[in-house]
């Protein structure tokens with residue numbers, strides 16, 4: 001039978017139950033393996049594949065969950081086998097409702113986290129990666145990650161209780177509860193009521209608490225352009241008002257952009273079209289989506305040993321607004337010549353500058369464990385944009 005009756009589960013309900021159960025259990029295992037795996041160059045490829053699989057399975061769960069609920073709404077709900085055991089039946093139903101919540105909250109929180117982050121493992125499907133209305137924001141990713149982690153704990157407990165209950169029926173009670181879900185066996189009263197809405201209440205409270213707790217308790221913690229702290233040296237001719245310093249590198253073939261939240265620029269630039277610039281970057285203010293920690297690690301920016309990077313250059317005017325800063329970049333203890341081409345638009349005592357430099361991470365010995373470009377590209381594009389006003 002395709003459809004449910006008042007005392008049996010039809011093939012469609014059973015398909016949804018077992019396919020979602022299998023995918024959820026697989027995703028829990030993948031999530032736990034991912035959590036337990038150390039993050040370094042050797043494990044990068046493995047982790048990216050693992051998380052892409054995890055996310056793709058999770059999104060499949062969400063789609064099946066939507067279809068499952070639509071289907072369930074059109075179907076009678078098979079009555080409990082032991083309506084006389086009121087407390088046991090009620091607990092079993094609370095767990096069922098909690099599991100219904102889990103198949104939405106778990107993948108959605110994961111997906112919100114994924115949407116709010118930049119880079120790292122993509123969902124393997126062609127329909128886009130990001131959810132509408134979810135901003136790229138570290139604090140949103142952080143809160144969604146906390147909901148995801150808390151939901152995982154709820155899932156361990158509810159799935160554990162649910163499986164234990166199913167086994168108790170099969171082994172101790174030796175009744176048809178499990179057979180109803182595996183084979184579609186019809187069993188139990190055809191007349192007693194199939195669903196108790198009261199059991200929805202504790203399950204709903206549980207999920208509201210799981211979602212609300214991280215939102216209410218996570219400290220807002222945001223980096224990036226919103227908190228850019230740009231200062232200038234006191235003897236600078238130009239005071240930098242505002243700016244962004246970002247870099248872009250290919251990760252698994254897709255561009256990923258990171259940024260430095262804190263840097264200082266000291267610029268001297270005269271009307272003759274020449275001058276000097278020194279930019280001191282606080283590398284600990286780096287953010288690179290979900291891989292910030294790896295980027296700060298010994299393999300790349302090594303921020304526990306090198307907290308600053310310095311770009312010092314002479315500025316020359318090439319033609320009209322087009323300029324070139326020819327100098328060196330000192331990063332992770334290596335000093336390498338770097339050319340920054342930029343445009344400078346001046347309007348009286350205000351100036352807008354946008355520039356780009358191309359680097360090769362290997363020149364700085366960065367990511368030496370990533371010997372080919374399949375995980376992390378060699379070329380890095382640095383983009384600077386700032387506005388400044390003349391002080392003297």
Ligand code: HEM
Pocket residue numbers: 023024027028029030031032034035051054055056057058059061106107108109110111112113114123145148149150152155
């Ligand atoms: C059936 C749905 C899902 C289940 C059961 C599930 C389960 C888990 C578990 C058990 C963990 C490890 C626990 C932890 O880190 O505290 C985890 C981590 C993670 N999940 Fe999921 N997940 C699901 C769906 C998704 C989806 C759809 C996405 C993204 C599109 C996602 C993204 C992630 C990420 C990025 C992590 C690592 C979090 C971190 O270490 O910061 N998950 N998931």
Ligand code: HEM
Pocket residue numbers: 013017020021022024025072078080081092096097099100102103159162163166177178179180181
């Ligand atoms: C090996 C693992 C599992 C076993 C043995 C199992 C067994 C069962 C059984 C025997 C029933 C029928 C209960 C009844 O008729 O009162 C049932 C129902 C149910 N199970 Fe599972 N289950 C498993 C995993 C899961 C998982 C991971 C979920 C998570 C979504 C889940 C969600 C549900 C829900 C929501 C119901 C209520 C029936 C419905 O509305 O579809 N089960 N399960």
